[in-house]
Amino acid sequence: MVLQRVVRAVIMGPPGSGKGTVSARITKSFGLKHLSSGDILRANINAKTELGLLTKSCIDQGQLVPDDVMSRLILSELRTMEQSGWLLDGFPRTVSQAEALDDVYTVDTVINLNVPFQTIRQRLTSRWTHLPSGRVYNIDFNPPKVAGLDDETGEPLIQRDDDKPETVTRRLKSYETQTEPVLEYYRSKGVLETFTGTETNKIWPHVEAFLHRKLSSINQRVA
Numbered sequence: 001m002v003l004q005r006v007v008r009a010v011i012m013g014p015p016g017s018g019k020g021t022v023s024a025r026i027t028k029s030f031g032l033k034h035l036s037s038g039d040i041l042r043a044n045i046n047a048k049t050e051l052g053l054l055t056k057s058c059i060d061q062g063q064l065v066p067d068d069v070m071s072r073l074i075l076s077e078l079r080t081m082e083q084s085g086w087l088l089d090g091f092p093r094t095v096s097q098a099e100a101l102d103d104v105y106t107v108d109t110v111i112n113l114n115v116p117f118q119t120i121r122q123r124l125t126s127r128w129t130h131l132p133s134g135r136v137y138n139i140d141f142n143p144p145k146v147a148g149l150d151d152e153t154g155e156p157l158i159q160r161d162d163d164k165p166e167t168v169t170r171r172l173k174s175y176e177t178q179t180e181p182v183l184e185y186y187r188s189k190g191v192l193e194t195f196t197g198t199e200t201n202k203i204w205p206h207v208e209a210f211l212h213r214k215l216s217s218i219n220q221r222v223a
Contacts, residue, residue, distance in 0.1 A: 005218055007032060008105055010092070012183065013113030014175045016120040016168070018200035022113060023089050025204055030211055033081060037070070039073040039088030040077050051076070071100035078105065109214055110186040111207060114196040117172050124168045160197050174179040 009032060013019040027034045044052030045059075051073050058065045061110040077153045101107065126139045130150035137144045137157060145151050161167055186192040193210055197203040 004214070005221075007108050007215055007218060008088075010088045010107055010110045010186075011113070012110060013115065014117070014120060014172055016124045017115040018111040018203065019113055021090060021200050022111075022204060022207060024218065026087055026207070028112075028191060030085070032034055032085040032087040034089060035074075035077060035091075036085050036127065037074060037088070037093075038071055038151065041065070044073060067094055067096040067100070071097050075100065075104055076156060092157060092182055093178055095185050098182055098185050107186070107216060108193045109141075109211075110183075111210075112183060112192055112194040113203065114194050115198060115203075118174060119198045121165065121168050123219060124163050125159075125165045127159070127163045129160055130157055 007030075009026075011019055011023055011026070023034045023036075023126070026032055041052075046052070047081075051069060054069055055065050055073070058069070070091065070093075074088070074097075078086065088101075090165045092101055122140070122177055123138075128137045128139065128144070128148075129135070130137075132155070133150070133152070135150060135152070136142075139147075144157060146154075148157055149155065150157060162171075183192060193207050195203050195210075197206075
């Protein structure tokens, strides 16, 4: 029997880059568990754990969650899945977090989705929402039958603050400033793999082919 080593990966990409879709496909195709830092944060806050309460007090005061708290949260979650391969999403966001992760685990690969900001801006600012139902329309590829109105109720659609052009631009710039050093950190370690494109369905086959090769080479080394 060929031993299969547990594969540990990180996925990075700005908001609106298709990271959620690609993560779901990786999970389905390769059996890695998708771990979202946002989900872990919410679960700890809801469960009122010690770290969850600490996190909530930071958020309530409008502060960023400190690196050491964020790292402890994620690492304690990872310790529950020592036997599973995983795909981390939303962590690490700083070099300090990346170093904390490296102290405990070897990251095999970092998948970076490089989608032009112009494409993302267009994608996100085209979204309009019917708040009562949560229905989301995209004026480019899923427009409402009547402009500005919900198909089922005829009620007005609104653009969420997160989807307004000035907010999107601010979030993208913030992402770039924050994560460029992390990308450089992984680039210097030789584990960063960047996939560039404007459509998730065209980027995905390249990600899939790369992961097949990567997993195959890892398992050959184990054998």
